[in-house]
Amino acid sequence: MADLAAASGPALARPVRAGVGEAAAAMAPLLRRLGRLAQLTPLDVEAVRDLAVLRRRFRPGAVLQTEGRPPAAQFLICGWASSQRVLRDGRRQIFDFVLPGEGFGFGPLAEGRARHAVVAVTAVETVEAGGFLEAVSRARPGGLRQAIQAGLLEEEARRLDHMIRLGRLTGYEKAAHFILEMQRRSGLAEGRSFPLPLTQETMADALGLSVVHLNRVLRQLRAAGVVEIRGGMALVHDPSALAATAVLAPGPGEVAAAAR
Amino acid sequence: MADLAAASGPALARPVRAGVGEAAAAMAPLLRRLGRLAQLTPLDVEAVRDLAVLRRRFRPGAVLQTEGRPPAAQFLICGWASSQRVLRDGRRQIFDFVLPGEGFGFGPLAEGRARHAVVAVTAVETVEAGGFLEAVSRARPGGLRQAIQAGLLEEEARRLDHMIRLGRLTGYEKAAHFILEMQRRSGLAEGRSFPLPLTQETMADALGLSVVHLNRVLRQLRAAGVVEIRGGMALVHDPSALAATAVLAPGPGEVAAAAR
DNA sequence: CGGTTATTTGAAATACGTCAATTCAAGTGG
DNA sequence: CCACTTGAATTGACGTATTTCAAATAACCG
Numbered sequence: 001m002a003d004l005a006a007a008s009g010p011a012l013a014r015p016v017r018a019g020v021g022e023a024a025a026a027m028a029p030l031l032r033r034l035g036r037l038a039q040l041t042p043l044d045v046e047a048v049r050d051l052a053v054l055r056r057r058f059r060p061g062a063v064l065q066t067e068g069r070p071p072a073a074q075f076l077i078c079g080w081a082s083s084q085r086v087l088r089d090g091r092r093q094i095f096d097f098v099l100p101g102e103g104f105g106f107g108p109l110a111e112g113r114a115r116h117a118v119v120a121v122t123a124v125e126t127v128e129a130g131g132f133l134e135a136v137s138r139a140r141p142g143g144l145r146q147a148i149q150a151g152l153l154e155e156e157a158r159r160l161d162h163m164i165r166l167g168r169l170t171g172y173e174k175a176a177h178f179i180l181e182m183q184r185r186s187g188l189a190e191g192r193s194f195p196l197p198l199t200q201e202t203m204a205d206a207l208g209l210s211v212v213h214l215n216r217v218l219r220q221l222r223a224a225g226v227v228e229i230r231g232g233m234a235l236v237h238d239p240s241a242l243a244a245t246a247v248l249a250p251g252p253g254e255v256a257a258a259a260r
Numbered sequence: 261m262a263d264l265a266a267a268s269g270p271a272l273a274r275p276v277r278a279g280v281g282e283a284a285a286a287m288a289p290l291l292r293r294l295g296r297l298a299q300l301t302p303l304d305v306e307a308v309r310d311l312a313v314l315r316r317r318f319r320p321g322a323v324l325q326t327e328g329r330p331p332a333a334q335f336l337i338c339g340w341a342s343s344q345r346v347l348r349d350g351r352r353q354i355f356d357f358v359l360p361g362e363g364f365g366f367g368p369l370a371e372g373r374a375r376h377a378v379v380a381v382t383a384v385e386t387v388e389a390g391g392f393l394e395a396v397s398r399a400r401p402g403g404l405r406q407a408i409q410a411g412l413l414e415e416e417a418r419r420l421d422h423m424i425r426l427g428r429l430t431g432y433e434k435a436a437h438f439i440l441e442m443q444r445r446s447g448l449a450e451g452r453s454f455p456l457p458l459t460q461e462t463m464a465d466a467l468g469l470s471v472v473h474l475n476r477v478l479r480q481l482r483a484a485g486v487v488e489i490r491g492g493m494a495l496v497h498d499p500s501a502l503a504a505t506a507v508l509a510p511g512p513g514e515v516a517a518a519a520r
Numbered sequence: 521c522g523g524t525t526a527t528t529t530g531a532a533a534t535a536c537g538t539c540a541a542t543t544c545a546a547g548t549g550g
Numbered sequence: 551c552c553a554c555t556t557g558a559a560t561t562g563a564c565g566t567a568t569t570t571c572a573a574a575t576a577a578c579c580g
């Protein structure tokens with residue numbers, strides 16, 4: 001379990017304005033994801049590209065959104081962040097991760113005070129998207145607005161899966177379930193490997209396990225030839241075994257088959 | 261753990277149109293709750309009262325909303341329901357409960373297919389609120405729309421609490437945490453007792469525990485003189501001990517004090 | 521009252537957490 | 551290039567939490 005009180009000192013948010021040169025390229029992950037969620041017009045793409053000027057850089061442990069404060073809509077350009085809460089006695093629960101191209105602080109829940117903190121897990125770059133989004137979506141209700149909406153829907157679905165994972169899966173199943181979700185999310189579900197830059201402590205706090213137990217469960221998955229995590233990458237050796245172990249609700253496409 | 265496959269047979273949704281006579285009185289719980297969430301105009305109140313004609317009755321176990329189908333916005337007039345999902349092997353996770361006066365199937369998530377089923381836990385009465393809501397909120401953006409929004413925010417907050425409960429609390433803490441949440445939700449937080457019409461099996465499926473273990477944990481809470489559940493009522497003997505055991509995020513009002 | 525469902529309890533097995541130590545990997549400064 | 555540090559991954563031993571199985575009440579309902 002992470003002692004976050006100790007970590008918050010050296011890792012305070014330290015924004016750094018980036019140059020404008022490599023702006024367009026940096027926004028690629030965001031455009032890719034938004035494009036998958038909805039059809040974007042050339043104007044939408046332009047607007048997103050312009051966000052690059054607002055890039056800010058943070059180091060691991062930096063607090064991107066404080067619990068109890070009104071949240072500001074942001075996109076994550078690169079790196080991973082966690083949405084989490086820490087109890088008084090130090091226990092931590094991670095609710096969700098924010099991957100490159102994903103956003104946080106959006107949605108109707110954005111009004112009032114944030115119910116969860118968002119913390120950089122790796123080095124991270126963000127762009128503010130508050131006022132921008134309002135302007136764009138008001139001008140043209142399609143594209144971007146729809147993409148954000150779709151993103152919120154996915155987040156909602158993930159949270160339900162996460163609750164099942166936390167409440168009704170064993171440690172072994174939790175790990176498999178989590179890795180499978182991350183594979184699907186990475187957009188590299190076809191390949192055998194994808195980036196998973198999380199420490200075991202972080203994963204443990206997401207899965208509601210102790211670090212030691214997670215470690216053992218991962219060893220079992222490795223020994224069974226199912227999946228292996230090494231050097232920030234997950235290597236899926238046996239996709240079907242992974243899917244079978246992760247009692248996951250059938251993915252999109254498998255739904256129709258299961259109905260029969 | 262509930263074997264819901266077996267239960268679904270005799271408990272199919274069986275709507276029954278209710279008379280119009282006692283209409284106004286029946287909507288009291290709904291009006292009370294909506295009124296707490298936002299300021300309602302006399303016109304709003306009128307509109308809600310008119311919903312009474314659409315009342316439908318269900319028996320315990322009836323499916324109010326099917327997973328995978330497009331949801332229909334509804335209010336629960338009386339009785340309790342659970343929002344849940346059941347795994348292929350019978351394991352069940354309850355995400356949330358719907359109490360009298362609360363709604364489900366609202367929000368942006370309502371588009372597309374429902375990610376969770378809603379099932380009557382007790383005998384239940386509902387009213388459809390789909391088209392009605394659209395009409396009212398479009399005509400006047402205040403009151404009702406605001407109340408629904410506030411309800412969604414509360415639901416969101418509850419889910420985060422639920423995740424912490426599932427992932428990071430012990431069985432003993434889970435039970436206390438849950439009972440405290442239900443007390444606050446009942447609107448009877450001042451009194452020492454409030455209705456809690458759930459079987460231990462249902463609570464266990466919400467808390468991610470086995471029925472047997474929940475039973476033991478409840479016995480401990482009873483023996484410690486903290487709280488007792490009997491005959492569908494929860495009796496809080498020692499409120500401060502209950503709050504201390506439930507590692508719950510401080511309630512509204514305690515927040516300011518904790519900030520100092 | 522009889523049949524069903526919920527609660528309760530005991531005993532045994534397992535999953536999981538904690539404590540403590542060791543190994544491993546990646547810097548960092550000499 | 552080599553100590554030397556630091557943080558993460560790994561392992562063993564042990565204690566506790568939780569589940570499972572099985573059975574015995576107890577409460578409910580027609």
